[in-house]
Amino acid sequence: MSLPSYKRILLKLSGEVLMGEQQFGIDTDYVARLAQEVKDARDTGLQICLVIGGGNIFRGMAGAAKGMDRAQADYMGMLATVMNALAMQNALERLGVPTRVQSAVQMDQVCEPVIRRRAERHLEKGRIVIFAAGVGAPYFTTDSGAALRAAEMKCDALLKGTSVDGVYDADPKRDPAAKRYETVDYDTVLADNLKVMDASAVALCRDNNIPIVVFSIREQGNLARVLSGKGTQTIVKKDA
Ligand code: UDP
Numbered sequence: 001m002s003l004p005s006y007k008r009i010l011l012k013l014s015g016e017v018l019m020g021e022q023q024f025g026i027d028t029d030y031v032a033r034l035a036q037e038v039k040d041a042r043d044t045g046l047q048i049c050l051v052i053g054g055g056n057i058f059r060g061m062a063g064a065a066k067g068m069d070r071a072q073a074d075y076m077g078m079l080a081t082v083m084n085a086l087a088m089q090n091a092l093e094r095l096g097v098p099t100r101v102q103s104a105v106q107m108d109q110v111c112e113p114v115i116r117r118r119a120e121r122h123l124e125k126g127r128i129v130i131f132a133a134g135v136g137a138p139y140f141t142t143d144s145g146a147a148l149r150a151a152e153m154k155c156d157a158l159l160k161g162t163s164v165d166g167v168y169d170a171d172p173k174r175d176p177a178a179k180r181y182e183t184v185d186y187d188t189v190l191a192d193n194l195k196v197m198d199a200s201a202v203a204l205c206r207d208n209n210i211p212i213v214v215f216s217i218r219e220q221g222n223l224a225r226v227l228s229g230k231g232t233q234t235i236v237k238k239d240a
Helices: 015-019 028-042 060-065 070-094 116-124 142-152 186-191 199-207 222-227
Strands: 008-013 047-052 099-103 128-132 157-162 183-185 212-216 233-237
Touching: 008 015, 008 028, 008 142, 015 028, 015 070, 028 047, 028 070, 028 222, 047 070, 047 116, 047 142, 060 070, 070 099, 070 128, 099 116, 116 128, 128 142, 142 157, 142 199, 157 222, 183 186, 186 199, 186 233, 212 222
Parallel strands: 008 047, 008 157, 047 128, 099 128, 157 212, 183 233
Antiparallel strands: 212 233
């Protein structure tokens, strides 16, 4: 299915894709490969905002499950997303792509704070802006951060690059009969609790009419294929 030609996208990468084949942390070779794909997309003239999760390092829910205070654990999760953002910034700049990291938790020595107008200017100048620390508050995820920045930066679409190639009506790992949707509307995703992004992120995209394109970033070259309409993906949108 062909996608409309986007001028500006928000690309959300789950933290776990930065692990490559590892069980934890950051695989720098794999991050370099991801950075090359992002560069290739940007070299077509596309403006790119990036949001990277932190699940490869720390998730607040996992800390809370082991008895930590949830908010405290979530702060640690937010810091993990900053580490990932810096890793990706490094990989992109090694390829000669100018980038800026803007964090929702202020860290002046390390990166800029989130300032929409400044981010706008970076994009106009061809820089990639990596938004770190989600929405900057506990009890949220980077999916919500991605939806928020996509709305704030008026992105044409939110592309969610993850380990599966779309949205299924059941868990494809457990149910061999699970079917992948080509398109599905926001309300079905919410009512059927389909695994796309958390509900607050989906609702924010719905309310701002931002299509969500779910695809596998693990397949090499897939970002370009998806952007050119030749990839495998699910599009969550209005009136699907
Ligand atoms: N987090 C948070 N507020 C936010 C974004 C993230 O508290 O606005 C914390 C939360 O603990 C989360 C962790 O950061 O578990 C890592 O983000 P996420 O789970 O979204 O990463 P992903 O699953 O995409 O790798």
